[in-house]
Amino acid sequence: MMEPLLKVENLKKYFPVRGLLRTIGYVKAVDDVSFTINRGETFGLVGESGCGKTTTGRTILRLVEPTSGKIIFNGKDVTKIRGEEMKEFRRRAQIMFQDPYSSLNPRQTVFEVIMEPVRFHGIPVDDPEEFVIKLLESVGLNEMHLYRYPHEFSGGQRQRIALARLLALKPEFIVLDEPTSALDVSVQANILNMLKDLQKKYGFTYLFISHDLGVVKYMSHRMGVMYLGKLVEVGPAEKIFENPLHPYTQMLLSAIPVPDPDLARELKAKRMNVEGEPPSPINPPQGCHFHPRCPFAKAGLCDKKEPPLIEVEKDHYVACWLYAKS
Amino acid sequence: MTQEEYKKGILDRLSDKLVDVIASFISLFKKDWKKKNRSKMEEWKLMLYALNRSPPGLIGLILIGMFIFLGIFGPSIAPWSYRYFPVFENMSTYLAPPGTEAYLPFSEKTITYPLGADHYGRDLVSLILYGARTSFVISIIVILLGVPLGIILGLIAGYYGGKIDELIMRITDMFLAFPALILAIAFSAVLPERLQGFINNHEFFESLFLKIFALQPQEAGNLGKLLAVILAMVIVWWPAYARITRGSTLTEREKLYVEAAKAIGLSSRTIMFKHILPNIIGPILVYITLDFGGVILMEAGLSFLSLGATPPIADWGRIVYDGSQYFPEKWWLVTFSGFMILLVALGWNLLGDTLRDILDPKMRRSIEFKVKKQKQMEQMEKEGEENV
Numbered sequence: 001m002m003e004p005l006l007k008v009e010n011l012k013k014y015f016p017v018r019g020l021l022r023t024i025g026y027v028k029a030v031d032d033v034s035f036t037i038n039r040g041e042t043f044g045l046v047g048e049s050g051c052g053k054t055t056t057g058r059t060i061l062r063l064v065e066p067t068s069g070k071i072i073f074n075g076k077d078v079t080k081i082r083g084e085e086m087k088e089f090r091r092r093a094q095i096m097f098q099d100p101y102s103s104l105n106p107r108q109t110v111f112e113v114i115m116e117p118v119r120f121h122g123i124p125v126d127d128p129e130e131f132v133i134k135l136l137e138s139v140g141l142n143e144m145h146l147y148r149y150p151h152e153f154s155g156g157q158r159q160r161i162a163l164a165r166l167l168a169l170k171p172e173f174i175v176l177d178e179p180t181s182a183l184d185v186s187v188q189a190n191i192l193n194m195l196k197d198l199q200k201k202y203g204f205t206y207l208f209i210s211h212d213l214g215v216v217k218y219m220s221h222r223m224g225v226m227y228l229g230k231l232v233e234v235g236p237a238e239k240i241f242e243n244p245l246h247p248y249t250q251m252l253l254s255a256i257p258v259p260d261p262d263l264a265r266e267l268k269a270k271r272m273n274v275e276g277e278p279p280s281p282i283n284p285p286q287g288c289h290f291h292p293r294c295p296f297a298k299a300g301l302c303d304k305k306e307p308p309l310i311e312v313e314k315d316h317y318v319a320c321w322l323y324a325k326s
Numbered sequence: 327m328t329q330e331e332y333k334k335g336i337l338d339r340l341s342d343k344l345v346d347v348i349a350s351f352i353s354l355f356k357k358d359w360k361k362k363n364r365s366k367m368e369e370w371k372l373m374l375y376a377l378n379r380s381p382p383g384l385i386g387l388i389l390i391g392m393f394i395f396l397g398i399f400g401p402s403i404a405p406w407s408y409r410y411f412p413v414f415e416n417m418s419t420y421l422a423p424p425g426t427e428a429y430l431p432f433s434e435k436t437i438t439y440p441l442g443a444d445h446y447g448r449d450l451v452s453l454i455l456y457g458a459r460t461s462f463v464i465s466i467i468v469i470l471l472g473v474p475l476g477i478i479l480g481l482i483a484g485y486y487g488g489k490i491d492e493l494i495m496r497i498t499d500m501f502l503a504f505p506a507l508i509l510a511i512a513f514s515a516v517l518p519e520r521l522q523g524f525i526n527n528h529e530f531f532e533s534l535f536l537k538i539f540a541l542q543p544q545e546a547g548n549l550g551k552l553l554a555v556i557l558a559m560v561i562v563w564w565p566a567y568a569r570i571t572r573g574s575t576l577t578e579r580e581k582l583y584v585e586a587a588k589a590i591g592l593s594s595r596t597i598m599f600k601h602i603l604p605n606i607i608g609p610i611l612v613y614i615t616l617d618f619g620g621v622i623l624m625e626a627g628l629s630f631l632s633l634g635a636t637p638p639i640a641d642w643g644r645i646v647y648d649g650s651q652y653f654p655e656k657w658w659l660v661t662f663s664g665f666m667i668l669l670v671a672l673g674w675n676l677l678g679d680t681l682r683d684i685l686d687p688k689m690r691r692s693i694e695f696k697v698k699k700q701k702q703m704e705q706m707e708k709e710g711e712e713n714v
Contacts (some may be wrong), residue, residue: 043575049702058585061589063585063589086591087591090590090591091591094590095585095586095589097582097585098582099582102581102582103585103586103587104583105587105601105604105605106583106605107601107605108367109362109363116587116590116592120590120591120592121610146362147361147363147364147365148365152365162586165432169590170602278683290520
């Protein structure tokens, strides 16, 4: 039986849109999202840009204060903790950012970058230099890099430094916010494998945010598909890739480029084209948010009522009226 | 590009030495500092190379070096005290032109005037030397108080945003709405009495200020006006810094390293001062350098308007004012002290402009490239010699 490490319940994050004098509306970046991540697994979160996946990750870590909802980490609601408990949560839950070029302070050497969180959290270290060198070696860097500044490194190396900074804290849960999308493919593979190895070694739990479906398939045990601030499909990654239920997921999957031209031509006939743009999150459509782009939308139902998450097969949930048992 | 361009000049070697010496010195107190800060030392050297390649910057540096030297040692090397009035002993010293010599019957000394005398018969050289101290101290105090105040308020406004930002920036706007000089005049006209009262009641401050301005005890009653000018300038100086700091903080706080620092759990204070400030200090530093000149100019201006330094306190602006009454027949007072103001303001401006270039990463990169090329050239030369 898998033990849940993180439970997100009805999480909402609305950003106010300010007019001249008053708030004229809200961007519903995260709108009533619930999911669970078990200890030691990777939960993938995919979706188009602007669908709220990054905001979800940041809200979970309380880098952005949630509007409402519960975030239960290790049995405690982190939306209510303060002081020492918050500090402890900061140590246990960390984030790795998309852009390695701005995630390191240009004025700190690698040694300072890595030692700062360690000192702040009072983690006992006998020989700081040796400690940092060991960490650097575990991410594929070495002693030579100890006292250099970030501008002396490539993007991949910087991402490794950011990773070493996380490892120094020995966290349990790491939000990986598109950690490889700024890197080229060979470096991507490298970092992804390293993340997988580290997970095996230390039992990390990952929330893997990405728009790259191939990468998510490779990394995740379970995954969620987000559309316009809502989770439309949740389930084991394999099942979702084999049998996508939600029309949006089907569209996303059919948009993955196929390297074989013959196969691609064959598939083209069956392919569902992604049409239109996602609507504005300030003023989302009524009912199912996806209905204006959905080929199966039923008038009178999909544009009126919001679909709940329905368990279609074991652990595989979908928010779509097509699967409702009427 | 020829090979010549890559050669290290004598100045570059001196800079190398200087950085090495400083590093060794710090290493005496902090173990392994040299090893840990190799990259930092490299940066410093590059900055100095960039400075060496900019003649205006060097001129500015020399001018400022001289000014600082005069500011510190001027009163000690001045041949005559500013409170010694030869005109009471010998009427011919009244506005004596440059090059005159005069005998002072009471003190039985001969006084020479290389740059002429003022209406008290005081030697202009001595007055300029004393005046250097006055300008130096005033500019340092104004920058030391005004700039940190502006930076702290700007950081707070930019980092927290929202209502705090509004409050701080609207106050800043209020100060910026008035022309700086007018505001300074208003404050320096209102403040002296209270400050004088404060000075009279606190002997410690009285002797402290007399000491740093190199004044004699009789001047205690004039300190109030001098301090009023300083305080007035602090009041008009901080808003500009609050503005630029807030602006840079706004862009900097969106960077991911700030978010990473938040994710670690660091306090807002640590993030502001340890992470954001070091990254925005570059442009502020340029501003500070330019403003040293600005403060000296404004102080001279206020003295010219007979606010601030009261006679007989030596002050460049005041000398120009006093001299202007006898100009152009007795041209030396206005000319020489005005020239000093010009040189110092020019020096700070040249240095500030060069600093802006040096701190600009693009400019530095090109020098870095040259240095690397130079190392390659040296390597090739060495190999060439070995082959021969």
